[in-house]
Amino acid sequence: MKAFVMKEIGRVAFMEKPDPEPGPGDAVIRATRALICTSDSHTVAGGIGPREDLTLGHEAVGVVHAVGSEVKEFKPGDRVLVGAITPDWGDRAAQNGFPSQSGGPLGGFKFANIKDGVFADFFHVNDADANLAKIPEDISDDVAVYCADMMSTGFMGAEKGDIPIGGTVAVLAQGPVGLMATAGARLNGAGLVIGVESVPQRQKLARMYGADEIVDFSKEDVAERTEELTQGQGVDTAIEALGADGTFQTAVRITKPGGTISNIGYFGSGEFVRIPRVEWGVGMADKTIATGLCPGGRLRMERLLRVLGSHRVDPSHMTTHTFAFDEMERAFEVADKKLDDVVKVLITF
Amino acid sequence: MKAFVMKEIGRVAFMEKPDPEPGPGDAVIRATRALICTSDSHTVAGGIGPREDLTLGHEAVGVVHAVGSEVKEFKPGDRVLVGAITPDWGDRAAQNGFPSQSGGPLGGFKFANIKDGVFADFFHVNDADANLAKIPEDISDDVAVYCADMMSTGFMGAEKGDIPIGGTVAVLAQGPVGLMATAGARLNGAGLVIGVESVPQRQKLARMYGADEIVDFSKEDVAERTEELTQGQGVDTAIEALGADGTFQTAVRITKPGGTISNIGYFGSGEFVRIPRVEWGVGMADKTIATGLCPGGRLRMERLLRVLGSHRVDPSHMTTHTFAFDEMERAFEVADKKLDDVVKVLITF
Amino acid sequence: MKAFVMKEIGRVAFMEKPDPEPGPGDAVIRATRALICTSDSHTVAGGIGPREDLTLGHEAVGVVHAVGSEVKEFKPGDRVLVGAITPDWGDRAAQNGFPSQSGGPLGGFKFANIKDGVFADFFHVNDADANLAKIPEDISDDVAVYCADMMSTGFMGAEKGDIPIGGTVAVLAQGPVGLMATAGARLNGAGLVIGVESVPQRQKLARMYGADEIVDFSKEDVAERTEELTQGQGVDTAIEALGADGTFQTAVRITKPGGTISNIGYFGSGEFVRIPRVEWGVGMADKTIATGLCPGGRLRMERLLRVLGSHRVDPSHMTTHTFAFDEMERAFEVADKKLDDVVKVLITF
Amino acid sequence: MKAFVMKEIGRVAFMEKPDPEPGPGDAVIRATRALICTSDSHTVAGGIGPREDLTLGHEAVGVVHAVGSEVKEFKPGDRVLVGAITPDWGDRAAQNGFPSQSGGPLGGFKFANIKDGVFADFFHVNDADANLAKIPEDISDDVAVYCADMMSTGFMGAEKGDIPIGGTVAVLAQGPVGLMATAGARLNGAGLVIGVESVPQRQKLARMYGADEIVDFSKEDVAERTEELTQGQGVDTAIEALGADGTFQTAVRITKPGGTISNIGYFGSGEFVRIPRVEWGVGMADKTIATGLCPGGRLRMERLLRVLGSHRVDPSHMTTHTFAFDEMERAFEVADKKLDDVVKVLITF
Structure with a gap:
C-alpha cells in the first residue's frame, strides 16, 4: 500500500509499505479522511527524535477493513472514528485514570510516534473494541475526523x-x-x-x-x-x-x-x-x-460524536484546504509552512 | 410599609409592617421586581410548619435603600440582585463548602422562613457585602430576578x-x-x-x-x-x-x-x-x-448575571404573567392554583 | 480437579471439574489461600438467582499455573494476588472510571457469579496483565488474601x-x-x-x-x-x-x-x-x-499490598478459623451459620 | 503592652504598643504560647517588603481577653486557638472555596503582614466567631499551638x-x-x-x-x-x-x-x-x-485539634527550644540563625 512517511528528520515522501495485519484484539482501517496536524510538522522537524520511514498522521476516520479474532464489537465495513491516542486500557496508568499515559509518559500516543500513522491506505488500531467508535449515519466523515484530536484536546x-x-x-x-x-x-x-x-x-x-x-x-x-x-x-x-x-x-x-x-x-x-x-x-x-494529553478511547469518541450529532459545534469551519491523498506532498507543504492562511488541511482518500 | 404575608396556614393577605432597619453589616432593599415560587405555596399550605404574619417571597431584585455601618461595597441607590439563600459565610457549614447549610440544615434559607421575605416595599438582607450583587446596566430587572432562585437552583x-x-x-x-x-x-x-x-x-x-x-x-x-x-x-x-x-x-x-x-x-x-x-x-x-439547596452569595449571583449578560440563556420566556404588587392577591391565586397555564408570575413594584 | 460448588439454591458440595484453560490474555492460578465471604452465603441462598454446579469463592491468592500467549507481565510460578473483581478494562464503564461496572451493572464481579470461582485447585483469571499483582516476598499469603475483597471494599x-x-x-x-x-x-x-x-x-x-x-x-x-x-x-x-x-x-x-x-x-x-x-x-x-463495588485491578492490588508491606494494617486478626480445602464443607457451615463467633474463615490448599 | 516587632528591614526589638481593641465582630486574645516561624525571618529580611514597627508572629494560642458586640460564640476566659490565616469569609475568594486568598492574593495572611502579629501580650483577631476555636481541656497549649500553621500547612x-x-x-x-x-x-x-x-x-x-x-x-x-x-x-x-x-x-x-x-x-x-x-x-x-496557603478558620482548627485529641500525631517533638517572651530577642536569634540544631522555638507568656 501507499504511505506518506517521514524518511528522516526534515524529509517526507510517499513510499510503498506492506498492508498491516491485525493481532487478535486489533483492527485494520481503510482511511477515508484525515487531517494534518502541527504535531506532524514537529515530528518531521525532529521534535521527538529521529525516525526512519515512519508513516505520519494521527487524525483519521475510515472503514473497518479487517479485525482480529478477539474483536467483538466491530466488523469489516463499519464506518469508524479512531482517537489520536489509543491507550492500553489495562495498563496501570489507565487504571489510575490517565489512559493517555499508559505504557509510560504520553505512551498512549502511538500513531506516527511508536508505530505507523494514518496517512496510508490502511492503518492498524490496537484494542479495537476499546479504541474505535462507530460514526452515526447523520455525521459525515469530514466533520467526524475532528473528534480524533482537535475536539478531544x-x-x-x-x-x-x-x-x-x-x-x-x-x-x-x-x-x-x-x-x-x-x-x-x-x-x-x-x-x-x-x-x-x-x-x-x-x-x-x-x-x-x-x-x-x-x-x-x-x-x-x-x-x-x-x-x-x-x-x-x-x-x-x-x-x-x-x-x-x-x-x-x-x-x-x-x-x-x-x-x-x-x-x-x-x-x-x-x-x-x-x-x-x-x-x-x-x-x-x-x-x-x-x-493532559488528548483523551482517546471509544467512550470519549462516542461522546464527541454526540456533540456533533446534536449540532453543538461544527468544527468543519476550520477546514481551509482539502487535498486528495495523492496530493499529500503539496498538502503537507501548505500545512507545514502555514501557507495561504491555512487553519486545517483535510485529506480525502 | 406594605407587606404580603402568610397570616396563618392557608391564608394570605396584605398588612402594614414597620420598615426594616439594617444591622451593622446588613442592607435594606427597596424591591423593584419579584417572582412567585412554588415554595411560597408550599409554605402557605403549611409545608414548613405554622407561621404568623410572615412576609412571603424570596426571589427579588431592587435598589439599596439603606446600609449598615460596616457595609463597604454597596451604597443606597445601587441596583442589586439578592440570592434567595443568604448564608452566614463564617459558619462552619460554609467553611466546609456548604453555605446553604449554614446555621443548620437548609439554614441559609432565611427569607419567608425564619425572617420576613421580599414581598414588601422594603426587605432586609444580612451580610450585604457577601450576599448582594450589582446588576450591570445592560441587564433588566425583569431578567435579573431569575438568578435569585430559578437559575441558581x-x-x-x-x-x-x-x-x-x-x-x-x-x-x-x-x-x-x-x-x-x-x-x-x-x-x-x-x-x-x-x-x-x-x-x-x-x-x-x-x-x-x-x-x-x-x-x-x-x-x-x-x-x-x-x-x-x-x-x-x-x-x-x-x-x-x-x-x-x-x-x-x-x-x-x-x-x-x-x-x-x-x-x-x-x-x-x-x-x-x-x-x-x-x-x-x-x-x-x-x-x-x-x-443541594440553591447556592447564594455575591460570587454566585455575579456569575449568573454574567450568563445573562453574555446572552447564554434568556429566562424571561418563563414569565407568563405580570402583576403589580397591588394585585398580589390575584397574582398569588394564579400561581398557587396554577391557573391559566402559568409558569412564572412576575411582580412589579 | 476438585471444586467446591453450589449445586443448586441451598446446597453446596465438592465435585470434580476439568482444569481451566487460559485464553490469549488470561491466566490460570493454583490457589494457595482463600477466604469465605458472606456473599458466598448470599449466593447459595439464592441472592443472585439460581446457579448449577457453580464453583464458589472470590477471595484468593495463589501461584500462576499457566498463562495465555498475550500475557506479558506474569509467568508460571509467580506468587499472585487476584482482586475479587476482575474488570474488562477496555469496556465503556471502565473508560468512564467505573471498572467494577464493566460489562453491565456489577459486571466486574465474575467469580462465583458469571463464571467459576476460586474454591478449587485451579481458577481462571481474565486479562491477567491487568488483574493480577505479584505478592512481595515479605508478605505472606495469609495476609495478602485480605486485599482481594475485604480491604478493597x-x-x-x-x-x-x-x-x-x-x-x-x-x-x-x-x-x-x-x-x-x-x-x-x-x-x-x-x-x-x-x-x-x-x-x-x-x-x-x-x-x-x-x-x-x-x-x-x-x-x-x-x-x-x-x-x-x-x-x-x-x-x-x-x-x-x-x-x-x-x-x-x-x-x-x-x-x-x-x-x-x-x-x-x-x-x-x-x-x-x-x-x-x-x-x-x-x-x-x-x-x-x-x-461502589470492590475496586479490582493490578494497580489497586499493588497499592493494597503496599499498605500491608508498610504495616499500616494487619487484617489477619480477623482470621478466627482456618480449615484445609478438604474440610470446606465444615468451613462453609461455620461461616454460613456464623458459628463459634466466626469473623473470617481462611482456607488453605 | 509589650510587643516584639520588626523595626525595619533587618532589625527586631521590643517596644511598647497600646492594647488592641476589638471591632464589633472581633476578639482580642491574651497570648499564652507562640511559635517562631521561618516566615518571621523572611519578613524581617525584607521578603514582603519594608515594614515599620510591625509586631511579628502568626502562630499562637491564648485566652480570650475581650470580644466585640456581635461575637456570639466566644467570651472572655475561653482558651482558644487562632489559625495563622484569618480569612474574610464573605469575600469572593472565600465563596469560591479559597478563603486564604480572601481580599487578594494571600490576603488571608494578616498577622505580621498587614496588621500586627501575635508576639505581644495581646493580639487582635478579625471575625472571631469564624476564626477562633476552643481548645478542649485535654489538649495542652504547648501542643495546640502547632495547629495554627505547621499542621495546617x-x-x-x-x-x-x-x-x-x-x-x-x-x-x-x-x-x-x-x-x-x-x-x-x-x-x-x-x-x-x-x-x-x-x-x-x-x-x-x-x-x-x-x-x-x-x-x-x-x-x-x-x-x-x-x-x-x-x-x-x-x-x-x-x-x-x-x-x-x-x-x-x-x-x-x-x-x-x-x-x-x-x-x-x-x-x-x-x-x-x-x-x-x-x-x-x-x-x-x-x-x-x-x-495553597495554610487553611485557617474555626472548622479547620477544630479538625486539627481533633487530630491531636485522638493522638494521631504529636507535633511537640519538634519543639527543640523554649523561651519566655522576655527572652524573645535570644529566641529569635536562635530561630533566625538556625543555631543549635533548632527545629521549632516555643515562646511562653
Missing part, C-alpha cells in the same frame, strides 16, 4: 480548567486546538470567553466558536486587558493553547488566586517552562497548573 | 450532576426549576438532553431551553424510552426536578452505573423517599445521589 | 466517604468489611472514628482497627450518641457496612448537612431502600449518597 | 497531593512544615512515604512522623533513589516543602504521569520557578501542580 483544555458556570476563561492562541478550547469553554459553562489572537481570520473563527471578546496581543497588553474585562479579578481559567514560555507566563499572570491554568500546548523547545514567581503568589496563591 | 442540578462533555442527561419535570436545569445541562456540556414532561407548553419551553428530546411520561414509559435514546446505556445524569417519590425512583432507574442522580426537587410529603433496590445495583452500582 | 467505603483530615466518621456494623472500613477511615485521616456494633468480640476488633468510640446499638440510640460525640453536628461521613434498610436510614440521619453517606453494604432483600425524608433535608441538605 | 500539602490509599509520596525537605506534610501523608493513606533530608536530627524526626524511607540528597541522587523505591514508576505525589527552584524541579521529575506536585514551599527569591520541560512531559503528562 481542545475540550480537555476546558474540562481540566474546572470552569464554574458563569466563570471567566481566557484561551491563549486560537489555532485549531485553541479554537476547540474556545468552543469547549462555551460548552462547559463559561460566562465570558476571551480569545487571545492576532490573526484576523483566526479572530473571526474564535468569535464563531464562542469567544465573547478578542484580545490582540500584538496591539494590547493581555494582562491589562484581561484585568479590565474581569473587573480586576483575573480569570477563573486560562487555557494555554500554544506551548510557548511567554504565553504560559501570561496564563499564570492573568489567572485569579484559586483559578486554574490548563495547559494543552505542546512545549517543543527549551530546558524549562517558567512560572513567574510573584504572580504565582510565591507558590501559595492556590493557582493550579493542570495538563 | 436549576443550574446546580446540572453542576451536581457531574455531566461529562457529550454526556447524556434526563431532566425529570419541566417546571421553572426543571427548565433551568435543562438550560444548565446544555451550559454544562451535555450532548443529549432529554426533557421529561407532559404539558405541551412546558415541552415547548423545554425545547427552547435546550432539550434535544422530549419524553411525555403520560404517553410512554420513561425508562424504556430513555434506554432507547441512550442505546441501552442509561443516562450519565438524571436530574430530579419535581420532588416526587415515583419520579425519584425513575431517576435512579434510568441512570447508568457510575452515573449521578442529582436531586433539586423539594420532597414535601411522606416519611421516606424510596430508592429502588435492584436498579440501584443492590447498593453497589456506583450510582451517586447528590443533593 | 472496606477502604473504598472510606475513600468514597470523602473524609476531611480530622473529620468524624461512623462505621455502621463491624463485620469484616466494616472493620476494614474502620481501618480505612483511620488511614484516610479521620479524627474520630465511631464503630457501631453490639458483638463484644467485634467491638474489640473495631478498637484494634482504629475505632475511637464504640456505640452499641443494642444498648443506646445511635443517633443520639453520635450527636453527643460530634457536639451536635453529625458526622462528616457515615459508612453503611451492613446492607439493611434501618441501618441505612440511621446513616442518613447521623450525617451532617454537606456530609456523605458511603454505602458498602449489599442490600439483599426488599423492593426499596428508604431515605428518611426529613433527615435528608427534604432532598436539599447536601447529603450525598455514594456507592 | 503541612497537612494541606498532603491533601492537595491527592494521595490514593496505598500511594507513594515523597516529601522534599523535612523542616517543620515538611515534617507535618510527612505526618499528613501518613494520615491521608500513603503506603510509602519517602522523606528527603540530609540533617540527621530531622531524618530522625521524619521517621518518627511516618517516613518509611529517608533519602539523603547530599549522598544520593533523589530521582534515581525514588525510581528504585517506586519500582520505576515515580511517586503519586511529591510535596515540595522547601521553596527552592532545584527542589521544585526534582519534585516534577520524580512524579509519575498522572501524579501531583503539591507545593507548600514559600518561594522567596528569583524571577521564575522553573518546570523541567521534558520531565513535565512537554506539558502533556497529566502532572498537576497544586499550591
Whole structure:
C-alpha cells in the first residue's frame, strides 16, 4: 500500500509499505479522511527524535477493513472514528485514570510516534473494541475526523480548567486546538470567553466558536486587558493553547488566586517552562497548573460524536484546504509552512 | 410599609409592617421586581410548619435603600440582585463548602422562613457585602430576578450532576426549576438532553431551553424510552426536578452505573423517599445521589448575571404573567392554583 | 480437579471439574489461600438467582499455573494476588472510571457469579496483565488474601466517604468489611472514628482497627450518641457496612448537612431502600449518597499490598478459623451459620 | 503592652504598643504560647517588603481577653486557638472555596503582614466567631499551638497531593512544615512515604512522623533513589516543602504521569520557578501542580485539634527550644540563625 512517511528528520515522501495485519484484539482501517496536524510538522522537524520511514498522521476516520479474532464489537465495513491516542486500557496508568499515559509518559500516543500513522491506505488500531467508535449515519466523515484530536484536546483544555458556570476563561492562541478550547469553554459553562489572537481570520473563527471578546496581543497588553474585562479579578481559567514560555507566563499572570491554568500546548523547545514567581503568589496563591494529553478511547469518541450529532459545534469551519491523498506532498507543504492562511488541511482518500 | 404575608396556614393577605432597619453589616432593599415560587405555596399550605404574619417571597431584585455601618461595597441607590439563600459565610457549614447549610440544615434559607421575605416595599438582607450583587446596566430587572432562585437552583442540578462533555442527561419535570436545569445541562456540556414532561407548553419551553428530546411520561414509559435514546446505556445524569417519590425512583432507574442522580426537587410529603433496590445495583452500582439547596452569595449571583449578560440563556420566556404588587392577591391565586397555564408570575413594584 | 460448588439454591458440595484453560490474555492460578465471604452465603441462598454446579469463592491468592500467549507481565510460578473483581478494562464503564461496572451493572464481579470461582485447585483469571499483582516476598499469603475483597471494599467505603483530615466518621456494623472500613477511615485521616456494633468480640476488633468510640446499638440510640460525640453536628461521613434498610436510614440521619453517606453494604432483600425524608433535608441538605463495588485491578492490588508491606494494617486478626480445602464443607457451615463467633474463615490448599 | 516587632528591614526589638481593641465582630486574645516561624525571618529580611514597627508572629494560642458586640460564640476566659490565616469569609475568594486568598492574593495572611502579629501580650483577631476555636481541656497549649500553621500547612500539602490509599509520596525537605506534610501523608493513606533530608536530627524526626524511607540528597541522587523505591514508576505525589527552584524541579521529575506536585514551599527569591520541560512531559503528562496557603478558620482548627485529641500525631517533638517572651530577642536569634540544631522555638507568656 501507499504511505506518506517521514524518511528522516526534515524529509517526507510517499513510499510503498506492506498492508498491516491485525493481532487478535486489533483492527485494520481503510482511511477515508484525515487531517494534518502541527504535531506532524514537529515530528518531521525532529521534535521527538529521529525516525526512519515512519508513516505520519494521527487524525483519521475510515472503514473497518479487517479485525482480529478477539474483536467483538466491530466488523469489516463499519464506518469508524479512531482517537489520536489509543491507550492500553489495562495498563496501570489507565487504571489510575490517565489512559493517555499508559505504557509510560504520553505512551498512549502511538500513531506516527511508536508505530505507523494514518496517512496510508490502511492503518492498524490496537484494542479495537476499546479504541474505535462507530460514526452515526447523520455525521459525515469530514466533520467526524475532528473528534480524533482537535475536539478531544481542545475540550480537555476546558474540562481540566474546572470552569464554574458563569466563570471567566481566557484561551491563549486560537489555532485549531485553541479554537476547540474556545468552543469547549462555551460548552462547559463559561460566562465570558476571551480569545487571545492576532490573526484576523483566526479572530473571526474564535468569535464563531464562542469567544465573547478578542484580545490582540500584538496591539494590547493581555494582562491589562484581561484585568479590565474581569473587573480586576483575573480569570477563573486560562487555557494555554500554544506551548510557548511567554504565553504560559501570561496564563499564570492573568489567572485569579484559586483559578486554574490548563495547559494543552505542546512545549517543543527549551530546558524549562517558567512560572513567574510573584504572580504565582510565591507558590501559595492556590493557582493550579493542570495538563493532559488528548483523551482517546471509544467512550470519549462516542461522546464527541454526540456533540456533533446534536449540532453543538461544527468544527468543519476550520477546514481551509482539502487535498486528495495523492496530493499529500503539496498538502503537507501548505500545512507545514502555514501557507495561504491555512487553519486545517483535510485529506480525502 | 406594605407587606404580603402568610397570616396563618392557608391564608394570605396584605398588612402594614414597620420598615426594616439594617444591622451593622446588613442592607435594606427597596424591591423593584419579584417572582412567585412554588415554595411560597408550599409554605402557605403549611409545608414548613405554622407561621404568623410572615412576609412571603424570596426571589427579588431592587435598589439599596439603606446600609449598615460596616457595609463597604454597596451604597443606597445601587441596583442589586439578592440570592434567595443568604448564608452566614463564617459558619462552619460554609467553611466546609456548604453555605446553604449554614446555621443548620437548609439554614441559609432565611427569607419567608425564619425572617420576613421580599414581598414588601422594603426587605432586609444580612451580610450585604457577601450576599448582594450589582446588576450591570445592560441587564433588566425583569431578567435579573431569575438568578435569585430559578437559575441558581436549576443550574446546580446540572453542576451536581457531574455531566461529562457529550454526556447524556434526563431532566425529570419541566417546571421553572426543571427548565433551568435543562438550560444548565446544555451550559454544562451535555450532548443529549432529554426533557421529561407532559404539558405541551412546558415541552415547548423545554425545547427552547435546550432539550434535544422530549419524553411525555403520560404517553410512554420513561425508562424504556430513555434506554432507547441512550442505546441501552442509561443516562450519565438524571436530574430530579419535581420532588416526587415515583419520579425519584425513575431517576435512579434510568441512570447508568457510575452515573449521578442529582436531586433539586423539594420532597414535601411522606416519611421516606424510596430508592429502588435492584436498579440501584443492590447498593453497589456506583450510582451517586447528590443533593443541594440553591447556592447564594455575591460570587454566585455575579456569575449568573454574567450568563445573562453574555446572552447564554434568556429566562424571561418563563414569565407568563405580570402583576403589580397591588394585585398580589390575584397574582398569588394564579400561581398557587396554577391557573391559566402559568409558569412564572412576575411582580412589579 | 476438585471444586467446591453450589449445586443448586441451598446446597453446596465438592465435585470434580476439568482444569481451566487460559485464553490469549488470561491466566490460570493454583490457589494457595482463600477466604469465605458472606456473599458466598448470599449466593447459595439464592441472592443472585439460581446457579448449577457453580464453583464458589472470590477471595484468593495463589501461584500462576499457566498463562495465555498475550500475557506479558506474569509467568508460571509467580506468587499472585487476584482482586475479587476482575474488570474488562477496555469496556465503556471502565473508560468512564467505573471498572467494577464493566460489562453491565456489577459486571466486574465474575467469580462465583458469571463464571467459576476460586474454591478449587485451579481458577481462571481474565486479562491477567491487568488483574493480577505479584505478592512481595515479605508478605505472606495469609495476609495478602485480605486485599482481594475485604480491604478493597472496606477502604473504598472510606475513600468514597470523602473524609476531611480530622473529620468524624461512623462505621455502621463491624463485620469484616466494616472493620476494614474502620481501618480505612483511620488511614484516610479521620479524627474520630465511631464503630457501631453490639458483638463484644467485634467491638474489640473495631478498637484494634482504629475505632475511637464504640456505640452499641443494642444498648443506646445511635443517633443520639453520635450527636453527643460530634457536639451536635453529625458526622462528616457515615459508612453503611451492613446492607439493611434501618441501618441505612440511621446513616442518613447521623450525617451532617454537606456530609456523605458511603454505602458498602449489599442490600439483599426488599423492593426499596428508604431515605428518611426529613433527615435528608427534604432532598436539599447536601447529603450525598455514594456507592461502589470492590475496586479490582493490578494497580489497586499493588497499592493494597503496599499498605500491608508498610504495616499500616494487619487484617489477619480477623482470621478466627482456618480449615484445609478438604474440610470446606465444615468451613462453609461455620461461616454460613456464623458459628463459634466466626469473623473470617481462611482456607488453605 | 509589650510587643516584639520588626523595626525595619533587618532589625527586631521590643517596644511598647497600646492594647488592641476589638471591632464589633472581633476578639482580642491574651497570648499564652507562640511559635517562631521561618516566615518571621523572611519578613524581617525584607521578603514582603519594608515594614515599620510591625509586631511579628502568626502562630499562637491564648485566652480570650475581650470580644466585640456581635461575637456570639466566644467570651472572655475561653482558651482558644487562632489559625495563622484569618480569612474574610464573605469575600469572593472565600465563596469560591479559597478563603486564604480572601481580599487578594494571600490576603488571608494578616498577622505580621498587614496588621500586627501575635508576639505581644495581646493580639487582635478579625471575625472571631469564624476564626477562633476552643481548645478542649485535654489538649495542652504547648501542643495546640502547632495547629495554627505547621499542621495546617503541612497537612494541606498532603491533601492537595491527592494521595490514593496505598500511594507513594515523597516529601522534599523535612523542616517543620515538611515534617507535618510527612505526618499528613501518613494520615491521608500513603503506603510509602519517602522523606528527603540530609540533617540527621530531622531524618530522625521524619521517621518518627511516618517516613518509611529517608533519602539523603547530599549522598544520593533523589530521582534515581525514588525510581528504585517506586519500582520505576515515580511517586503519586511529591510535596515540595522547601521553596527552592532545584527542589521544585526534582519534585516534577520524580512524579509519575498522572501524579501531583503539591507545593507548600514559600518561594522567596528569583524571577521564575522553573518546570523541567521534558520531565513535565512537554506539558502533556497529566502532572498537576497544586499550591495553597495554610487553611485557617474555626472548622479547620477544630479538625486539627481533633487530630491531636485522638493522638494521631504529636507535633511537640519538634519543639527543640523554649523561651519566655522576655527572652524573645535570644529566641529569635536562635530561630533566625538556625543555631543549635533548632527545629521549632516555643515562646511562653
